[in-house]
């Protein structure tokens with residue numbers, strides 16, 4: 001089966017408060033690569049003319065626009081991180097550029113949140129493609145890969161319409 005594989009790079013900052021590492025509890029940043037593997041929902045033979053699963057630009061355009069304009073340079077914070085209240089009070093304009101996560105913004109969680117968002121975009125475009133697996137290279141020595149349905153492993157803090165990763169829009173928080 002064909003897979004269309006698209007890679008994008010983004011910068012981010014986060015901190016992990018619930019884990020064991022004191023080092024990770026201070027805000028710090030990474031330059032990350034995200035690689036999505038897309039498959040046809042109903043695979044067919046190449047048609048002998050255009051011979052494409054789908055034009056690359058259609059398959060990746062919305063997704064890469066979202067990564068470039070909303071995920072790149074976003075600060076990622078857990079919903080209960082006190083820094084969120086600080087930004088809401090002191091820098092409300094910048095608070096809109098914070099990607100808010102249910103629990104710590106680990107690479108595992110981000111991979112599944114962004115995979116769910118990508119699947120929402122693909123479904124809104126007719127559902128001809130779905131994301132079969134996703135990889136995020138957080139550092140040159142640490143990569144997380146997830147295959148399957150991200151909704152099967154994601155926390156469910158609220159009904160689906162109130163979870164930004166379930167909506168085919170460019171939101172990165174529900175506040």
Ligand SMILES: Nc1nc2c(c(=O)[nH]1)N=C([C@H](O)[C@H](O)COP(=O)(O)OP(=O)(O)OP(=O)(O)O)CN2
Nearest residue numbers: 016021023024028105106107108138139140141142
């Ligand atoms: N399971 C996870 N563990 C850790 C995550 C994560 O997302 N999931 N994230 C971190 C931190 O973000 C940390 O900044 C990166 O981890 P670290 O191993 O320190 O990264 P290095 O590239 O410096 O690793 P080296 O082994 O020194 O190459 C921590 N854990």
